[in-house]
Amino acid sequence: MAYSDKVIDHYENPRNVGSFAKDDPTIATGMVGAPACGDVMKLQIKVSEDGVIEDAKFKTYGCGSAIASSSLVTEWVKGKTLDEAAQIKNTDIAAELALPPVKIHCSILAEDAIKAAIADYKQRHGG
Amino acid sequence: MNYFQLFQLPAQFEVDLTELGTRYLELQKQFHPDKFAAASERDRLLAVQQAANINDAYHSLKQPLLRAEHMLALRGVRLNQEQRSFTDTAFLMQQMELRELLADIPHSKQPHDLVDDADQQIRQQKKLLLNELSEKLAHNTPHHDLAAADTVRKLKFFFKLQDELELIEQQLHD
Numbered sequence: 001m002a003y004s005d006k007v008i009d010h011y012e013n014p015r016n017v018g019s020f021a022k023d024d025p026t027i028a029t030g031m032v033g034a035p036a037c038g039d040v041m042k043l044q045i046k047v048s049e050d051g052v053i054e055d056a057k058f059k060t061y062g063c064g065s066a067i068a069s070s071s072l073v074t075e076w077v078k079g080k081t082l083d084e085a086a087q088i089k090n091t092d093i094a095a096e097l098a099l100p101p102v103k104i105h106c107s108i109l110a111e112d113a114i115k116a117a118i119a120d121y122k123q124r125h126g127g
Numbered sequence: 128m129n130y131f132q133l134f135q136l137p138a139q140f141e142v143d144l145t146e147l148g149t150r151y152l153e154l155q156k157q158f159h160p161d162k163f164a165a166a167s168e169r170d171r172l173l174a175v176q177q178a179a180n181i182n183d184a185y186h187s188l189k190q191p192l193l194r195a196e197h198m199l200a201l202r203g204v205r206l207n208q209e210q211r212s213f214t215d216t217a218f219l220m221q222q223m224e225l226r227e228l229l230a231d232i233p234h235s236k237q238p239h240d241l242v243d244d245a246d247q248q249i250r251q252q253k254k255l256l257l258n259e260l261s262e263k264l265a266h267n268t269p270h271h272d273l274a275a276a277d278t279v280r281k282l283k284f285f286f287k288l289q290d291e292l293e294l295i296e297q298q299l300h301d
Contacts, residue, residue, distance in 0.1 A: 029216075031214070031216045031219040031220065031223075032212040032213065032214055032219070033212065033213040033214075033218075033219050033222065033284065034212060034213065035209075035213050035279075035280035035281075035283040035284060036208075036209070036283065037287070038283065038284050038286075038287025038288065038291075040219055040222045040223050040226060040284075042219075042223060059223070061222075061223070061226040061230075104210075105210045108210055108212065109212050112212035112214070113212075116214060
């Protein structure tokens with residue numbers, strides 16, 4: 001199966017790979033996985049006091065599409081408020097990366113990862 | 128279709144693989160196309176269909192994960208082709224750590240020690256989860272079936288890890 005140029009770009013030069021310290025109160029973590037392919041995705045966001053995502057990092061074990069989807073999402077969420085970031089749809093990710101139908105679940109995983117990170121932040125901050 | 132009925136086996140997670148193999152050969156013989164060479168076209172088609180069902184059933188009953196998925200499907204819990212993300216954070220953290228361990232193997236000075244370490248951990252976890260799965264399926268209640276479905280999901284991650292580890296091991300030998 002051929003990957004699109006955008007997938008290859010994100011796969012070869014992934015943006016924002018890594019981890020933040022988990023005990024930092026401004027950091028929230030979303031962990032999701034796909035049992036069918038065994039992919040595991042961790043997405044972390046650093047949130048300012050006024051609820052804006054200042055920075056994001058990810059670590060993904062999975063196929064090129066899963067890595068590209070999470071890499072893209074870390075780029076997209078920076079500068080967004082939590083509510084704006086929660087609006088990111090897997091269909092937008094799939095369209096941007098030109099993912100074929102069999103790889104749509106990778107974009108779903110990335111959407112669920114950012115949603116899980118936002119939920120983690122709100123839970124920690126009583127919101 | 129109930130594969131257990133087709134093979135006349137009790138619908139339980141523990142399957143006698145020797146018995147399964149024997150039944151498979153018997154059924155295969157019974158529905159072999161040669162036996163239907165002189166039959167009507169309708170009977171021939173039915174026999175071909177049944178032979179395909181027998182193969183699918185054997186394939187599903189032989190492997191513990193597919194067998195569990197089939198049992199759950201019979202009870203109304205469908206796992207195949209689900210696209211919902213798995214969100215058990217503690218479990219996924221452990222997966223992440225094992226993935227990191229696997230990723231370190233090729234760069235290690237003692238790669239074979241790490242392979243053994245990972246292999247042992249994966250086998251041990253798989254064994255625990257398979258026991259857990261068997262126990263949950265035996266209860267046969269909707270509540271336990273949902274819990275069993277989660278155990279199947281966890282096992283899928285471990286089967287995948289084992290495949291990954293085997294690939295890494297092969298590459299070490301190349």
